[in-house]
Amino acid sequence: MKINDVKTEDIILKAAEDEFLEKGYSNAKMLSIARRAGVAHSMLHYYFRSKENLFQTIFARKMQLFIPTYEDLFEKQLSFVDVLRGIRDARDRFLWSQNSRMPYFILTEILSNKKNRGIIFEVLEKNAPQQMFRLKEMLNDEIAKGNIRPVDFLDFMMLLITMDAASLSAIFICKDADTLDNDLIKNLHDIYKEHNIQLILEALRP
Amino acid sequence: MKINDVKTEDIILKAAEDEFLEKGYSNAKMLSIARRAGVAHSMLHYYFRSKENLFQTIFARKMQLFIPTYEDLFEKQLSFVDVLRGIRDARDRFLWSQNSRMPYFILTEILSNKKNRGIIFEVLEKNAPQQMFRLKEMLNDEIAKGNIRPVDFLDFMMLLITMDAASLSAIFICKDADTLDNDLIKNLHDIYKEHNIQLILEALRP
DNA sequence: ATTATCTATAGATCTATAGATAATGC
C-alpha cells in the first residue's frame, strides 16, 4: 500500500499543479483536478484535506526549485551587479524552464496576493539562509558605500522578483499571441534581462 | 422613466467595473455586483443579458479612454522614437490614472485572454483610424530604412502595450506591497518608461 | 400600455464529507 500511497499523492500533486498553473487558484476546480489525475475527487480531500491546503502544499514544494545552486556564486568575489546577474539567471532559468505559464502564475497568484506573497521569502529563508545573508551583506555594503539608497532587503528582493516575473509574463503573452517570430522573442528575452537590472539599480540610485 | 433608466444602467456599469477590476472576470459575481449597485441582481440581466455581455460592454466603453488626444502628435514632425514616447505617455496616463489595478487588469484579463485580446485593437482601429494609419506608415518607413526588422504592425502595438502593462503591474504590486517609499516607486515609474522603449527598439533591431 | 423592478426559483456547479467497499500488512 505504501507504494500506491505515494504514487496517488504524487499524481494528484502533478494534476493540481497543471490545473492551478493553467487556470489560477479560483478557476481551478477540484473535480477537474481529480479528472486529470484519474481518481475520485474525494481522494484530493483524503490526502490534502482542502483545496486551500492542496494549493499551499504544491507551491511550498514548487518554490523550492526557486532555490538554485547559489553555492559558488559568492565564492568568486564577484561584484554586486554580477552577483545580481547570477541570481537573476538562476531565477530566469526556473521561471522560464518549468512551464511557460510559471512567471504569469507567480505574478498573479503569488506576488499580487498578499496572503501568498510570503511564500517565496519563507522558502528562500528556509532553503538558502546563508546565501540570503551574504546577499543582504552585499546590499548593505553598497548602501554604506553610497551606491544605493537605503532600502529594506526584502523590498529589494521583491523588486527583483516582481520585475522579472512581470517581464517574463509579458514575453510569454507575446510569444503565445500572434505571428511574432521566435527570433524576436529570444531577442526580447535576452535584452530584458540586462535592462531589468539596470532599471532597478538606476531607480535605487541615491 | 428615461431618467431613471439611464441612471440604473450606469450605476450597474460602475459597480461592475469596480467588481471586475478588483476580482477579475471569473471571481467577479453577479450577485456581488448587484449588491454594490444596490439593485436586484435580475436587473443586471434585464439590462445586459449575461455576465459575459456586461463585461464586454464595460470594457468596450472603458477602452475608449485608451484613445488619447493623438491629434497634434503627428503634426509636429517628430521622430519615430518621439512619437512612440508621446503615445506611451498617453497610454501611461490612462493606465495609471483610472484605477491602479487597471494595468494589472489589462494584462490578466485582456492581453492574456485570446478571446478578449482583440478588444484593444478594435477600439484603436475604430476610434483613431487615422492615427493608427500614420503610425503604421512611420513604422514601415523605419523598416524600409533598415532601422527596424520587419514586423507586423499589430504585433508591434501588442509589444508596446503588453510591456507597458506588465511593467506598470509590477510597479503596482510593489507599491501595494510593503514599506517601499513613494519616492522609489516614482523613480521606478519614471525610469521604466524610457527603458521599455529602448528595450523594444533594441529587440527590433535588424 | 410599456418599461422597470422585485421575489422566487430552476438548474448547474463546486467544495467537502459520510459511509460503504476494496486492497494491503501483520
Add this chain to the structure above:
DNA sequence: ATTATCTATAGATCTATAGATAATGC
C-alpha cells in the same frame, strides 16, 4: 486491522429566467 478508494449526497454558491408588481408615458 488499517489504509486507500469509490459512490452518493449535503449544503453553498452562482448564473439566469419566469412571473408578479410597481412606476411612468401617453
